[in-house]
Amino acid sequence: MAMMTGDQYRESLKDGRVTFIEGERCDDPSTHPLLKTAVDVAAGIYDKLYKPDPDAYSPIFWIPQSKEEMQQRQEALRGAADMTSGTTSVSVMAIAMAAPELAKANPVYRERIYNYIDYCRKNDLRLAETVTDAKGNRKLRPTQQHDPDQYLHVVDRTPDGVYVRGCKMHISAASIEHELVIFPTKSMRPGEEAYAFGGAVPVNAPGVTIINTTYAPHDEDKRHYPVSSRRNTPEGFVVFDDVFVPNERIWLDGETEYAGTLASALGLWERTAGGAMQPREAEDRLVGLAALMAEANGVANEPHIQDKLATLMIFATMCRAGHEAAWANATTNEDGNLIPSTIFISATKYYQHELEDRMVDILHDIAGTMVTNAPTMADFEHPDLRPGLEKLLETPGFTAEERLKLYHYIRDTTADALGGWSSVTGKQAGGGQFAQRMVTARNYDMERAKAIARRTVGIGQEALATGKEGA
Numbered sequence: 001m002a003m004m005t006g007d008q009y010r011e012s013l014k015d016g017r018v019t020f021i022e023g024e025r026c027d028d029p030s031t032h033p034l035l036k037t038a039v040d041v042a043a044g045i046y047d048k049l050y051k052p053d054p055d056a057y058s059p060i061f062w063i064p065q066s067k068e069e070m071q072q073r074q075e076a077l078r079g080a081a082d083m084t085s086g087t088t089s090v091s092v093m094a095i096a097m098a099a100p101e102l103a104k105a106n107p108v109y110r111e112r113i114y115n116y117i118d119y120c121r122k123n124d125l126r127l128a129e130t131v132t133d134a135k136g137n138r139k140l141r142p143t144q145q146h147d148p149d150q151y152l153h154v155v156d157r158t159p160d161g162v163y164v165r166g167c168k169m170h171i172s173a174a175s176i177e178h179e180l181v182i183f184p185t186k187s188m189r190p191g192e193e194a195y196a197f198g199g200a201v202p203v204n205a206p207g208v209t210i211i212n213t214t215y216a217p218h219d220e221d222k223r224h225y226p227v228s229s230r231r232n233t234p235e236g237f238v239v240f241d242d243v244f245v246p247n248e249r250i251w252l253d254g255e256t257e258y259a260g261t262l263a264s265a266l267g268l269w270e271r272t273a274g275g276a277m278q279p280r281e282a283e284d285r286l287v288g289l290a291a292l293m294a295e296a297n298g299v300a301n302e303p304h305i306q307d308k309l310a311t312l313m314i315f316a317t318m319c320r321a322g323h324e325a326a327w328a329n330a331t332t333n334e335d336g337n338l339i340p341s342t343i344f345i346s347a348t349k350y351y352q353h354e355l356e357d358r359m360v361d362i363l364h365d366i367a368g369t370m371v372t373n374a375p376t377m378a379d380f381e382h383p384d385l386r387p388g389l390e391k392l393l394e395t396p397g398f399t400a401e402e403r404l405k406l407y408h409y410i411r412d413t414t415a416d417a418l419g420g421w422s423s424v425t426g427k428q429a430g431g432g433q434f435a436q437r438m439v440t441a442r443n444y445d446m447e448r449a450k451a452i453a454r455r456t457v458g459i460g461q462e463a464l465a466t467g468k469e470g471a
């Protein structure tokens with residue numbers, strides 16, 4: 001029981017897990033061409049964080065109790081962000097956030113949660129957030145679906161635990177992690193006890209099968225996929241075919257009124273991880289790319305380009321402001337665990353992803369059609385072609401090769417497989433845009449807003465003398 005090195009992590013994945021990709025069973029994700037990169041990135045993070053001290057543990061398992069501790073955690077994890085560290089952080093934070101509330105359903109649940117986190121911490125495991133059910137007809141409740149397995153549910157029980165069946169979809173990095181932390185998708189009602197389930201099983205538990213998808217490029221020249229060829233993650237349909245969950249790994253079992261507690265804790269931390277748990281660079285990178293392309297195209301001083309760059313800068317600044325506000329307004333739960341502000345997280349996520357495609361449009365507008373039509377690097381390197389291409393592509397301040405690198409970066413990240421994946425993921429992960437609106441509305445202080453309006457207009461009991469406040 002100690003921290004793992006990258007190689008130990010690679011070995012740990014050869015545990016009999018059942019995973020499929022592109023129609024074939026894959027027994028060792030660390031050697032599969034479409035999964036290997038994700039494993040290598042995760043292994044690199046294991047090596048980066050590794051400490052030989054047998055009592056050392058990964059900062060991924062720190063549960064901060066103050067803003068200062070959250071900042072220290074961010075520092076400790078600087079340069080150690082990938083999907084596996086993200087989903088592990090989110091899973092741990094979410095069950096720790098829900099623990100005191102679940103203790104009201106059954107005091108043993110809180111103890112089991114902290115024991116489980118301790119077990120994962122001591123064994124340096126990576127945890128998948130296993131939430132999204134198939135859901136069938138969204139207007140029907142779980143018990144009304146044409147097939148009862150549309151939502152994961154308990155199908156049998158013994159004195160030692162329960163058997164669960166169903167499928168959790170789109171589970172990031174599931175095939176290259178160790179544990180599946182199961183959350184209900186949403187609140188449950190009386191009569192839906194079998195569906196109110198929370199707990200965890202190992203990825204190699206008998207009955208678990210994972211069917212992967214990935215945007216990882218196949219055999220393409222890596223120079224055209226500078227990001228997606230070096231950092232990618234599989235998502236998996238995780239099928240539970242009567243999987244046994246022992247009692248000590250169960251923290252919700254039929255208490256329908258607490259299903260929402262687990263679901264919303266996961267939702268909050270998932271949205272947080274997408275935005276505020278790491279120092280942000282993505283929006284500023286977008287601004288920087290657009291500014292460099294404007295310079296490369298010689299249009300940086302054009303008023304309409306400067307206007308568009310200002311739009312991007314406001315977008316980047318507002319996203320950062322929202323995430324910083326989420327931490328500035330953080331609270332703690334009964335166990336002292338820090339919780340970012342729900343309303344700032346949801347509203348910022350909504351704002352960011354409502355506008356992000358438009359911001360990418362601005363980048364494409366400034367960069368021009370070469371985003372998709374830039375010659376390949378192999379053509380650029382061909383001795384018959386290079387002199388002509390160099391002449392055509394270089395502009396003051398930028399060599400032809402630099403411009404090609406910019407275009408291939410922008411295409412890979414915004415206009416190809418990874419770009420499409422990012423656009424959909426940004427809006428969907430952590431619940432769709434509708435969920436962000438709903439959560440924001442639920443947490444917004446409407447009474448305060450109405451009181452301000454009444455006072456300002458002078459139709460309430462506390463009419464303002466000046467009429468300026470709240471205007």
Ligand SMILES: Cc1cc2nc3c(=O)[nH]c(=O)nc-3n(C[C@H](O)[C@H](O)[C@H](O)COP(=O)(O)OP(=O)(O)OC[C@H]3O[C@@H](n4cnc5c(N)ncnc54)[C@H](O)[C@@H]3O)c2cc1C
Pocket residue numbers: 087128129130131132135138139168169170171172173235421424425428429430431432434435
């Ligand atoms: C790349 C990626 C990674 C992901 N990783 C994970 C992961 O690690 N773990 C995980 O658990 N999930 C993960 N997800 C899944 C993600 O959380 C879901 O896709 C998201 O919650 C939306 O669910 P859905 O796709 O089923 O769409 P739905 O929620 O079904 O939404 C589809 C549409 O139906 C509407 N709708 C839904 N229900 C109703 C209703 N009752 N009444 C009226 N309208 C309704 C919605 O508003 C929306 O317009 C991932 C998703 C992506 C894209």
